[in-house]
Amino acid sequence: MAITKPRNSNYLEECDLVENKDREQYLQQKPESSQKLLTVPRNEKLDEQVTNASNNQVVTEQKSNKIRRLLCLISCVILYLAEGVNVSATGPFFPNEAQKKGVTQTMIGIISAVTMFALWFMSLLLLFLASEKNKKPLFYIGLFTSAATCIIFGELVLIKNTNLFIISCVVTRFLMGIGCACIWSAGAPILIPLFPDKAGKIFGLLEFSVGFGQMIGPPFGSFLFSLGGYRLPFWVAGLLEIAAGVFCVICLSTVGNDDGEKQKDAKTDCSNKLKSSTSIAHGSMRSLNIPPRESQFSKTSLKFISNPGVILITFPVLTIMCEVGFLQVALAPHLLDTYNVDGNSSGNVFLIHAGLSAVTCALFGILVDRGFASCAFVVSTFLTAIAYFILGLPQLIAMGSSDKFSLYFGLALLGITANGGFIPGYFLFEKIAELAKIDSQTKLRIYVVTWMNSCYAIGSILGQVVVGGIFFETFNFYPSCLLLAALSSVSFLIGLVYLIFAGLLKKVYYADESKIVITSSDKCNLDVHNEIES
Template sequence: MASKQRRLIALSLGLSLYIFTGLNDTFWTSFFPTEMEKKGISKTTVGNIASAYDLAGLISSIFMLFIQDENMRLFMFCSGSVVVGVGCMSFGQLIHGPSGLTFITMSFITRCVMGCGSTLLWCSGATVLIALFPQHTGRICSLFESAASLGAIIGAPIGSLLFALGGYPLPFWVVGWIQIVLPLFCFLGYPARVSNGYEKIINSKDEGEQKPTGGVLSFILNPGVLCVAFAAIVTVSSFGFFNVAFSPHLEQQFDIGSGRVGLFFLSFTVSRLAIAPFFGYYIDKGYSGLIFITFGCFLSAICFAILALSNQVSILKNIISLEVILGIIGLSSTAAFLPIIVLFQKVYLRQRPECVGVVDSFAATMSNLCYTSGLILGQSIIGGSIFEYFGFFNSCMVEAIICGVATVLAGVYLAKNELIIVKNNRVAKEDPEKYQNADD
């Protein structure tokens, strides 16, 4: 394999794409709603324009499950960033075009294209970066989660600064151009001899051996995959729920205006950034199932139950308690999302061990599908309809109930199949000598 130094450089360049992808998700939020209001566009329409990104990501993730060519992973990873960058710049220029229905339609189309590009990046990026250090899957997953979280945290302040310096188009030009240029360095700097991840190590014993394959339907319909996916979607929905429900709740309960709301999101985002490397380390040690069930699903259920009852308990009726609980939910939602690539690999290979050659791509794509589905569930259903008709506290109770159900279902399955703690890495188990030499 390529030298460790070369692979570290490639990893750093790849993670930089995730930073700017996370930044692209939030840099426009500080000024976009206000500018759209000036054009006479309603808040509901603005929300729909924003969610078009996630809807396109969900649909394109399904298609990506059927496109599993390891020789194209690096190209798709880099081209995904280019697509997002071009879409970002185009989105910023629409402000100069016609208003009304034409503007709204073009905004929808542009956001959908960006969502498809993001899917290419996320579905291919995991396998591309994991292939650099296949024995550290958990830590690699934690790194790109941390990178995206860091980008999301700094996005709004950077967007505000660029908007103040050059008006509406400048933030889109700057972020878009960086996302176009940066992947060129990633493509050129990626080691040529690192391409196929786990299967490169496992299947190199016999050069004439045909790489085992498996059907996408057998992966999707695997009971363990379905169980883990359901639990992940439910817990990840907290991301989308707080995106749309937290700001109105702060204004109603604590009279905190939109100009200060961003500061109160920090406990959620910073806790995700801080805890991800810790979880990544223990995922590599074999505790992916324990982290997923205990810290992810169960802790999310408890925290949302506390939020649901906080209106009835005087000691919890303050902003400090709300921020503490929000920070813990940031921790638990991260714990529910980070291990799912490893868990998908484990539960699928337990029944189909001959499919080691394709499981990485399936797992990475399925994780993105779970993420986008969770965002839509949180934004449109729980944070949308349920929040509108039943209020914040009842919405939190719904989150608590479905997280509790997910905890039971996933916990029973993983415990029954002895996947709560699995300390033997499948690469090391298959070929210890090649595993030891993977960092040479």
Template sequence: MAKLEEYSTTRKSIIMATLCFVYTLWGIIYSLPVPFFPREAVASGLTLAEIGIIFTMYPVALFVFSPVCSMLRINFHVIIFLTNSRIITTNSMDKICYQSTLIQTLLTVTADRVKIYDVGRTLKFMHNRMHFLVMALIIRFVQGIGAAIQGIAVESAIIVLYRDRIASAKGLMESFGGLGYAIGPIIGAGFYALGGYSLPFFVVGSTIVVLGPVAAFVVPMILDKQATPWKSMLKLIKNFYIFILCFGVFVQESSLTFVETNYSIHLVSFHLKVVKAAALMLILAVCYATMGIIIGLVSDRLGYRKFLGAGYFIAVIGLEFMGSFPYFHVRPKLWHFLLGMSAFGISTGGVMIPTTAEMVRYARENNVGDDLSVYTCVTGLFKMAQSLGMICGPAVGSTLTSLPQLKFPWTSTIFGVVTFFQFLIFAAFVLYETFCAKKSDSNDGKGNYSQISATDEEDDGNKEFKSVVANESEDENIDNKSEK
């Protein structure tokens, strides 16, 4: 594995700045077509259900390929992508950030071909709706594949470079990713108003094409030939605590995507216009982006579990407030929703930011491993749980919200109950491990790898000393027997 001392503080800062910009553009790409694509798709003859399936292709690809890419990252150094009749190759998965971004860029830049074709210098809508649907599904799915490759490569490199400050680095990157996700619809709507359907894709796609070579030059090559990703993945999957953390990511992401896809319907009862309703969503994004940085910095010092437990509990409070406590027959009010959304944004930072660092810490201290294969597998499991939540949240939430007996208030309450169940499981495990298990864990997840490594070195030295003493005693016994 690459040695940390090879990278100076200045080099790490440049790498972090570049990757934060990449994450911002990544968020913009994901949410860029949200304000105008459904309208154009309906005009092309697609139903709302088919549009939902198109948007679902992205997290489906992310769910399928995240664990695969996390295990193939170590063993495969040549990746070939066939996109837009071009073959893109790379000699290292650490340089894959450029190729995975470029694969999304090429599809994004040519996305207008899905919908339109050129007839006498005039862009017309595609008349065959089935061709439009199939191509849109393929493009969105391949974009998800590129996102999976990019996410694994970037986050595993960040864990290697900032092993003692994983939460701080992830908090900073997630904040920029959330910023991109928040401003993506605004950028998409603005360029769509200026130049039509193709302009947003050309502008953002061209920006990423320019950034791609820069990222490929800046991101270092990090390899570990001795890593065994398959064994690391099996060990992580079998661990119950890792499952609890992944389930927490799934529940939080499901609740988040449920709110994103159904809150506008709920706000109709408050007689808010579309622009004001969309602006309210910025509250959640701002709370998450702001608290993500703060939680990352503080959790590296005070411990990750404290913030995870607080994040689960605050999420329950936020979801119950957004639902206005229907079991108490309280009349829904706008300030209930605003307060609940703010609390939920803070809780999302408390859950999403420390989880990766806590998984790495727990794997290190429980003999799962502390190498590049563990980092990539941890990132793969996190992305898989997150993408599964992106699939189930809108599907389950929209289904329950459409029922007249439930609607948004009771659905939000149900998600709050599931989150509270996750909080109880997490608290029970932590209490059991603290008071019942025969294991001292005074560090409580601070990620101080230098102390852990020193302890391990002492243990290895003691083992070697004991083996030497045992060999000397055996030699003495043999000599005594020969003399007799």
């Protein structure tokens, strides 16, 4: 019989200890690379340093972009101010000086209106041709064309022949209008994408700049006219616009180059990770694997122009814009004939209208952003009719010494309401187009700006040629004001009825969540983060 050793628990424990020691010795003899494959400790300090460095880089880039955007805004504001001076500085003395050369009042109105006709023509042309790619080149061409023609227009006074003087003035003013159209049609679409949630304030600020330039233009022109004669105001206004244009080109070129580099870097970093990117211009998502849709400006622009709402709101805008052209050609002769106020001091009277117009620009921009665009538009149209009636009141009532009071009060009221139809008009046209689903947000902005420039030009032409030229030469100043009062009353009723039936006579806001800008780099980082998490 074989003798077996009983199973001892202590013996088994000793065997386990020996086996564990052998395993530890084996692991110690393995190369370091094998041990690293077994466990990888997480370095939390290194992760924190990388995160902090990335955040600091983003903050620095945001500050740099903000500074560049502010410089672009400042440069455009200065340029628009110079453009306002350019447009209004000639009002106090050009009509009277042209009459000395044998130019009739109707022809003076035509010469002044040629600029607005060119502005209207070029704005309609840009409505079909302007795009995101060529808006900056158009802007640059316009600012230097406008400045150069301003200087040339001042030198035309050296021409002694009346007919040659008229032809030269018409050609120069036509080229000046083309330059103005390029500036005003491309300026706002360039700035709005840089400040997408402050569209109303940007429009208000640009109109304030033009209005402030028009405010200081008449007294500034009168002062320079008395100081150095007819040619000096044109040289100063032209050189001021050239200096502002150079500053503007430098700032906008910097922003454009940075945007291109960011888009290029974003596409390089995300080429293997993303299938879609974000349009920086207006925050619209577009797939990278879908070819871009060809431009359909010709069809959609005609659809925009023929929209009934756009047509009906155009009438009140035109009547409000009439005052700009009418006062430019009719006020100086009226002051000279009635009160014996010549070009050396008439700029102070122009200051009443232009000054209040400039001051109220910012107010209307704030009202638009707070949802009161429709109310501001209707009230301004109504008060414009009242202001014209007050200006024409001496025709109905013998006022005696109170004649000047009605003139100053009417000009002040027109100055307050001048931008009430212009700045909210941008908003109303865009909302009407959005409700009709005419086109994308990017193209709508171009349509709206160019159409508003066309309205400004047509209104000024009507004020300069029809009312301030033909009608003023036949019936004088007061009946012309009463005619404008009647037209403003009719257009007020048209605008009011349409806004009520369209459901727009309420608080409607400019900025919404769809206009939030998301950069391509942000989208890339978000998708990479999602891949890591998954």
